[in-house]
Amino acid sequence: MSRRKLRVVEYDRDFINYEDNNEIRRFIATIEEIYRLARKPENWPAGFLDEKSEKVWRKELNLYFEEIGANSHSNSTKIDFVLNLAIEKLYENSDEARNFGFAEMKRRSEELMEKQRDSQNPLNRIDCLNSSL
Known part of the structure; x- marks a missing residue:
């Protein structure tokens, strides 16, 4: 992952801590709200962020990664995969x-x-x- 990629997708931070699940959750919700990479309902990002049960949102996060094809065990690889998909979608649409x-x-x-x-x-x-x- 690079700062340039985060800037291209217009993410409001220039670094993601791969060890912080809440930061990963926020990143995924933001990217999904803007780029709609997965076939999720329109209100999915807000519901995903509002979920209180860690067990539930972790399961939802893993399902999200499976759905878009990010099957790595490493959080950094999964996040990079999501960034690449978002950039690809940005460029193919514009x-x-x-x-x-x-x-x-x-x-x-x-x-x-x-x-x-x-x-x-x-x-x-x-x-x-x-x-x-």
Whole structure:
């Protein structure tokens, strides 16, 4: 899991503690409310968060992971799987997001190349200044 992935899915935190089941539960409810990865009723995320019995919501969480295909024993792998599904759904539903990703990466790589070119030869800056006159 990475901060970038969490930012892409617009999660309000940049870290998830895999050992904290309440944090995992909050993450799953938030992602499910936004992206609807599983075939759950519309009010499922709220009910899942409001559930008081730990035994019940743990069972529901395990069923959720099975339903979406996250069959790992590791919480980190399951969370990463959920993030990947959410990102995939985001990109498949939005041409704008797909274009933004490519355009943004292209712009950043061009900026990086420009900086490297300038840093490797300080005379490049002088040449650029003279050519703009």
